[in-house]
Amino acid sequence: MIRAVRSELIKLWRPRPVALGLLLATGYAIAAAALVLAAVRPAGRLGFGPSSQSLAAAGGGTEVFTTGLAFAGFFVFVLFTGAVAMEFSRGTIRTMSLRQPDRLRLLAGKLVAMLGTAAVVLAWMEVVGWTTSRLLAGTHGIDASAWAGPAGLRAGLGDYATVLYWITGYALLGTAVAMLIRSVPVALAVGIAWAGPFEHIVADAWHLADKVFPGLLLESVLGGDRYSVSTEQAFVTSLGYTALAAVVAATSFVRRDVS
Amino acid sequence: MTTGSQSSPAISVVGLTKRYHGTTVVDGLGFEIPRGVVAGFVGPNGAGKTTTMAMLLGLVRPDAGTGFVLGEPIERPARYMSRVGALIEGPAMWPALTGRQNLRALAALGGHDSGSIDDLLALVGLSDRADDAFRRYSLGMKQRLAIAATLLGDPQLLVLDEPANGLDPVGMAQMRELIARIAADGRTVLVSSHLLDDLEQICNWLLVIDAGALLHAGPASGFLAGAVPRVIAVPEHPHDLHRLAALTAADVDGAALVIQVPDADPRTVALDVNRAAIAAGIVLAELGVHRADLQTHYLDRVQGASR
Numbered sequence: 001m002i003r004a005v006r007s008e009l010i011k012l013w014r015p016r017p018v019a020l021g022l023l024l025a026t027g028y029a030i031a032a033a034a035l036v037l038a039a040v041r042p043a044g045r046l047g048f049g050p051s052s053q054s055l056a057a058a059g060g061g062t063e064v065f066t067t068g069l070a071f072a073g074f075f076v077f078v079l080f081t082g083a084v085a086m087e088f089s090r091g092t093i094r095t096m097s098l099r100q101p102d103r104l105r106l107l108a109g110k111l112v113a114m115l116g117t118a119a120v121v122l123a124w125m126e127v128v129g130w131t132t133s134r135l136l137a138g139t140h141g142i143d144a145s146a147w148a149g150p151a152g153l154r155a156g157l158g159d160y161a162t163v164l165y166w167i168t169g170y171a172l173l174g175t176a177v178a179m180l181i182r183s184v185p186v187a188l189a190v191g192i193a194w195a196g197p198f199e200h201i202v203a204d205a206w207h208l209a210d211k212v213f214p215g216l217l218l219e220s221v222l223g224g225d226r227y228s229v230s231t232e233q234a235f236v237t238s239l240g241y242t243a244l245a246a247v248v249a250a251t252s253f254v255r256r257d258v259s
Numbered sequence: 260m261t262t263g264s265q266s267s268p269a270i271s272v273v274g275l276t277k278r279y280h281g282t283t284v285v286d287g288l289g290f291e292i293p294r295g296v297v298a299g300f301v302g303p304n305g306a307g308k309t310t311t312m313a314m315l316l317g318l319v320r321p322d323a324g325t326g327f328v329l330g331e332p333i334e335r336p337a338r339y340m341s342r343v344g345a346l347i348e349g350p351a352m353w354p355a356l357t358g359r360q361n362l363r364a365l366a367a368l369g370g371h372d373s374g375s376i377d378d379l380l381a382l383v384g385l386s387d388r389a390d391d392a393f394r395r396y397s398l399g400m401k402q403r404l405a406i407a408a409t410l411l412g413d414p415q416l417l418v419l420d421e422p423a424n425g426l427d428p429v430g431m432a433q434m435r436e437l438i439a440r441i442a443a444d445g446r447t448v449l450v451s452s453h454l455l456d457d458l459e460q461i462c463n464w465l466l467v468i469d470a471g472a473l474l475h476a477g478p479a480s481g482f483l484a485g486a487v488p489r490v491i492a493v494p495e496h497p498h499d500l501h502r503l504a505a506l507t508a509a510d511v512d513g514a515a516l517v518i519q520v521p522d523a524d525p526r527t528v529a530l531d532v533n534r535a536a537i538a539a540g541i542v543l544a545e546l547g548v549h550r551a552d553l554q555t556h557y558l559d560r561v562q563g564a565s566r
Contacts (some may be wrong), residue, residue, distance in 0.1 A: 006368075007368035011356060090354075092351050094347065097317070098343075099365050257318060258319070259348075
């Protein structure tokens with residue numbers, strides 16, 4: 001697996017894509033922090049999104065970050081679906097399989113490298129998001145004095161772990177779709193239709209959708225208890241989906257011919 | 260068990276079969292390729308060449324039959340693929356990466372030393388363009404980079420599927436020269452191609468398949484030994500054609516007389532035709548003995564098999 005990780009990192013860690021990726025991640029983190037703070041609820045008022053009261057707690061700085069990120073799950077899903085399906089469409093999966101015939105190791109190495117890269121980008125985004133929130137908190141009447149202590153650090157690390165779980169879930173779901181379909185346009189069409197409109201439209205009409213659909217469950221894990229499903233329940237159920245996606249992706253890749 | 264011993268053939272398969280949606284693409288194929296030969300793999304489009312190669316390389320599972328590559332069973336490609344370099348279904352690499360980065364990524368994936376990359380780029384004539392993006396390469400350059408990738412790790416066996424596909428005549432000549440140079444190091448090479456003249460120049464072993472079944476497996480000279488030489492004569496005046504045909508018991512083919520010579524010495528037959536023509540006052544514009552080349556004999560065999 002280490003060989004596959006190293007190979008994938010050679011592809012991912014090139015100066016221009018890294019610079020562009022960090023630029024986009026920085027822009028997103030700043031914009032998301034600004035938008036979440038602009039939409040913050042006054043303490044005591046019901047509604048969607050974090051309240052000024054919760055943001056004043058030790059984990060307020062990184063709560064802004066996770067709230068801003070919850071809406072990006074769709075993009076993560078599409079990114080992984082496209083990246084994996086592209087290997088099939090270009091025929092590079094064949095080239096890779098010739099160099100690493102153990103397909104489980106190949107797939108695991110590729111995902112570890114991609115998720116490792118995503119982890120670095122997310123860590124950077126959390127720092128940028130926290131800093132932006134710290135600078136803007138005062139203008140929205142939020143007391144950020146508790147953010148910088150040890151409790152704030154613990155909350156930040158906890159939120160980071162949640163974000164890593166969230167992105168792993170979307171990554172495996174996207175990879176499973178790509179492994180099953182193996183075509184970029186079809187995989188993206190299916191992925192976009194499902195994770196985008198389908199889950200949310202059904203959720204408007206069916207109150208159990210939050211507890212059933214994998215994308216909404218992962219959103220709930222990141223968004224906290226503001227959804228109709230508890231964070232714990234969302235975590236357990238989405239963990240099942242994530243494990244199933246991993247099995248489907250691995251089985252499909254190992255058992256089917258690579259042509 | 261000496262499965263990986265140097266005495267075993269480079270490739271051997273028995274009863275290799277693959278079906279797609281009820282259609283048999285490879286039908287009970289069985290052959291051996293000794294180590295150190297350059298084997299040409301010949302067959303029309305859809306004959307099953309690429310599928311056979313894909314089964315040898317662990318990309319496609321056979322529905323029946325088995326085989327060994329470098330002494331290891333094809334069901335366990337991880338045991339031998341580090342000693343095999345392969346190009347199958349065209350050069351597939353990452354377009355945004357440079358040629359050098361592509362080779363580095365593949366060397367890392369195969370667990371090979373990346374120290375040979377500069378030498379390989381020089382071997383395929385891409386040193387000057389090594390740091391250009393793969394997407395900016397011409398097809399010939401992409402094919403050559405893919406050949407360089409097959410040589411990572413100094414493999415014992417090369418499997419090349421249509422390496423000259425889509426190349427112009429200059430590119431084809433370069434590819435032929437490159438394969439000959441690679442084979443000169445004593446590696447076993449299995450190369451499929453539609454360009455039979457090219458294969459004839461570089462191959463000393465031949466596999467011929469049609470509709471998934473084997474027509475010939477063995478030395479290239481053995482395949483051509485079955486070809487019947489022909490004496491071809493063309494009279495100066497077309498109106499002498501049938502008169503000469505009557506004198507020599509030859510077949511008329513367009514503006515020429517064609518005499519198949521399966522048993523006799525074709526040179527003696529040509530002399531007899533010349534004497535008969537002179538005696539009848541016929542001037543010959545052309546007279547010669549034609550021994551079948553790979554292309555002609557291959558077409559005879561494939562068309563014969565389909566009849």
